[in-house]
Amino acid sequence: MAPPGNEPGNDEDYIDIDDTGPDGLKGADGGYTWEEEYKRSWDVIQEDASGSIQSSVAGISEQRKRKRRVRDTEVVQRGIIRHVVVVVDQSESMAVRDLAPSRIHAALVELEAFVGEFFDQNPISQLSIVATKDGLAEVLTELSGNPMDHVGALRDKANKDLAGEPSLQNALELAMHGLRRAPSHGLREIICVVGSLTTCDPGDIGQTLQALRHAEVRVSMVHLAAEVHVFRQICSETGGQLAVPLDADGLRDALMAMVPPPALSASRGTSDMVLMGFPVKSVAAAVPTPCACHHELTFAGHVCPRCRAKVCSLPTDCDVCGLPLVSAPHLARSYRHLFPEENFVEIPPAATAARACYGCGMDWADPQKPQPARDAPKPAAGGSRYQCPACRHVFCLDCDIFIHETLHNCPGCA
Amino acid sequence: MAEPLESDSSLLVVVLDANVGAWARSPLALDKALQQVVIFLNAYLALNTENRLVVLGATARECRFLHPSSSRAPEAADIQVYEQFRAADVRVLAGVAALVDGAGPDQAQAQAQAQAPSLISRALSMALCHISRVNALLTNKAWARVLVVSAGADSAREYISLMNSIFAAQKASVLIDVCKVLGADSVFLQQAADITGGNYVRVDVDAGESLLQTLMFTCLPDHYTRGILNAPYNQLIDFRATCFCHKRVVDIGYVCSVCLSIFCRTAPVCSTCHTKFSFRIVGPGARDGSSPNGTQNTNNPQNGSQSSTTGTPSAAMSSLNLG
Numbered sequence A: 001m002a003p004p005g006n007e008p009g010n011d012e013d014y015i016d017i018d019d020t021g022p023d024g025l026k027g028a029d030g031g032y033t034w035e036e037e038y039k040r041s042w043d044v045i046q047e048d049a050s051g052s053i054q055s056s057v058a059g060i061s062e063q064r065k066r067k068r069r070v071r072d073t074e075v076v077q078r079g080i081i082r083h084v085v086v087v088v089d090q091s092e093s094m095a096v097r098d099l100a101p102s103r104i105h106a107a108l109v110e111l112e113a114f115v116g117e118f119f120d121q122n123p124i125s126q127l128s129i130v131a132t133k134d135g136l137a138e139v140l141t142e143l144s145g146n147p148m149d150h151v152g153a154l155r156d157k158a159n160k161d162l163a164g165e166p167s168l169q170n171a172l173e174l175a176m177h178g179l180r181r182a183p184s185h186g187l188r189e190i191i192c193v194v195g196s197l198t199t200c201d202p203g204d205i206g207q208t209l210q211a212l213r214h215a216e217v218r219v220s221m222v223h224l225a226a227e228v229h230v231f232r233q234i235c236s237e238t239g240g241q242l243a244v245p246l247d248a249d250g251l252r253d254a255l256m257a258m259v260p261p262p263a264l265s266a267s268r269g270t271s272d273m274v275l276m277g278f279p280v281k282s283v284a285a286a287v288p289t290p291c292a293c294h295h296e297l298t299f300a301g302h303v304c305p306r307c308r309a310k311v312c313s314l315p316t317d318c319d320v321c322g323l324p325l326v327s328a329p330h331l332a333r334s335y336r337h338l339f340p341e342e343n344f345v346e347i348p349p350a351a352t353a354a355r356a357c358y359g360c361g362m363d364w365a366d367p368q369k370p371q372p373a374r375d376a377p378k379p380a381a382g383g384s385r386y387q388c389p390a391c392r393h394v395f396c397l398d399c400d401i402f403i404h405e406t407l408h409n410c411p412g413c414a
Numbered sequence B: 001m002a003e004p005l006e007s008d009s010s011l012l013v014v015v016l017d018a019n020v021g022a023w024a025r026s027p028l029a030l031d032k033a034l035q036q037v038v039i040f041l042n043a044y045l046a047l048n049t050e051n052r053l054v055v056l057g058a059t060a061r062e063c064r065f066l067h068p069s070s071s072r073a074p075e076a077a078d079i080q081v082y083e084q085f086r087a088a089d090v091r092v093l094a095g096v097a098a099l100v101d102g103a104g105p106d107q108a109q110a111q112a113q114a115q116a117p118s119l120i121s122r123a124l125s126m127a128l129c130h131i132s133r134v135n136a137l138l139t140n141k142a143w144a145r146v147l148v149v150s151a152g153a154d155s156a157r158e159y160i161s162l163m164n165s166i167f168a169a170q171k172a173s174v175l176i177d178v179c180k181v182l183g184a185d186s187v188f189l190q191q192a193a194d195i196t197g198g199n200y201v202r203v204d205v206d207a208g209e210s211l212l213q214t215l216m217f218t219c220l221p222d223h224y225t226r227g228i229l230n231a232p233y234n235q236l237i238d239f240r241a242t243c244f245c246h247k248r249v250v251d252i253g254y255v256c257s258v259c260l261s262i263f264c265r266t267a268p269v270c271s272t273c274h275t276k277f278s279f280r281i282v283g284p285g286a287r288d289g290s291s292p293n294g295t296q297n298t299n300n301p302q303n304g305s306q307s308s309t310t311g312t313p314s315a316a317m318s319s320l321n322l323g
Helices: A008-014 A033-039 A054-067 A103-121 A147-155 A168-179 A205-214 A229-238 A248-256 A328-338 A397-407 B020-024 B030-047 B083-102 B107-115 B120-137 B156-171 B187-196 B211-219 B313-319
Strands: A082-089 A126-133 A136-144 A187-194 A217-223 A273-277 A280-282 A301-303 A345-347 A385-387 B010-017 B052-058 B063-065 B143-150 B175-180 B200-202 B252-256
Touching: A082 A103, A082 A136, A082 A168, A103 A126, A103 A147, A103 A248, A126 A147, A126 A168, A136 A147, A136 A168, A168 A187, A168 A205, A168 A217, A168 A229, A205 A217, A205 A229, A217 A229, A217 A248, A328 B156, A385 A397, A397 B120, A397 B156, B010 B030, B010 B120, B020 B030, B030 B052, B030 B083, B030 B211, B052 B083, B052 B120, B063 B120, B120 B143, B120 B156, B143 B187, B156 B175, B156 B187, B175 B187, B175 B211, B187 B200, B200 B211
Parallel strands: A082 A126, A082 A187, A187 A217, B010 B052, B010 B143, B143 B175, B175 B200
Antiparallel strands: A126 A136, A273 B252, A280 A301, A345 A385, B052 B063
């Protein structure tokens, strides 16, 4: 990172990296791309007429929010029922401290967030975790639909013991073995979080690649150091993505990009009817009975309609007869991926007569006016309006983002 | 209260079902009910000076913010009344009156609207937008909850948007309390209360139960107090699904792996998205075989895997009828 005092023109004096690519690595202001965030951030901030920088700061934060705003709304067939194996690199290269406090720590924290978000958006999908170190691979958690299993495994202190080199081939073979029992109507995916530039494999990884393609497994990777040819090749040939995040935020974005169910290709395999059970929530009994999942005495629970075993939470597979147990809301929660909400159109403030955002009911310029609050800071954005193309109601940026990221239905159209 | 949370102020969003048609058939008149609701709102405001209140009115046609509204409250201040109470009372009463008047004097139209249920899912969506915006602006977040005073029936059309709202509320840890004043139990709102951890109470006005008393006892306590109170127990909440083919409630159903439509028996083709199924049922212990009577959509022999990639959402939307 450039020292703050340096002019952009003096870059050659202290940076001697070969950047002779087609575009070089130069960013917009002549500095290196990765410096941009820091380099000129103080130039952007301009004082307004009253000498305050608040409007300028608000503008920047609005800009950042807007970046996340536009998303894919095409109606495509998506793989709602997913079977995902997460491969975590536990080699010594994960001890590098370029992500604070270390790569493994940052990766585990972000993976924990990923697991929570994954099951929130894919309630009838399953996940498994595989770790690789010392040239070996081991299963941390089997395929299961219970987020707590995976979060527990990720929090395990033993995960922070790093050793040797990773073995990508062993990890992929093991993951594939786990996915073999996954039904063919579901989507099979492997997501690797790797920090090592090398892999210590027992055989030809090309054969593994063939096997992966044959089994229709999609491999995506997040590499914490750099893009490696063989990793890129595996990802592109299996239809996955390779991301190389620059920082912790980039790592989170890369993982979160894999949360929504991916679109399916037209040539893909089969569709099935899946047998599922819809258990009734049993009321508190007079005496507690043991649940089939944890063998603990509980009063309430959900009763499997086939074998009458009691499980604590949904969705899950019945521990006795293996029937997938879901509730109708879980299925309903997945519908939103099939019918995504339209992106709102940005319109100039003058184009609407509405005095307040339709969603939150607050005035554009001064959200405090209808609801005075002593501790509320000044509004973040007074400027832009966003209009739903279907119902023509107008929303503020905060509501726009909330509607598309969390709520998934437009209040005007509901 | 022993140990307060980091912030013990609350944000309460009340969704008032002001559907004239529904209230007209009720033993409890709308204006009487409104008086009781207003007393409850004042009690809530009196609990903590930092408590925030938002009131939304919903009819079959529209839904709008009643209490913090940009329109100015009437000037005639009454020095006998706490200003916060007066502002809330006047706005809610005037707002509901405006909503009811807006329904139109046209008798035929009123009749038509009497049948249509209120836009509860729209009101819930707006409430959640408001909560998310307010909490984004605040440094110390208020505990947010929603109270739905419902008089109408469920509308199957609202199912998906209602479910979206419920899960958004669950994610934001917003409780949804439901006070059902009239009519039959609402399955959707029961699920809303159960999933978000709120209370569902039904006021049986005919049997002499008081709306105000119910509100005070079940919907007034804040997040902290609820932990030490015994909430009214919801007996049995039906999370079973209704099959799309015969509208039967099913225990064990067959789910299309593409569009998640639910069927009570096997079929060669999904009637919602026209996906052709392979001739096997997935799932442990499932019986192999196809439908004995391939009744539906067998006239679509060309709909192979190609058409399944562009499954028709409109058809799916129209036939979604769960719960």
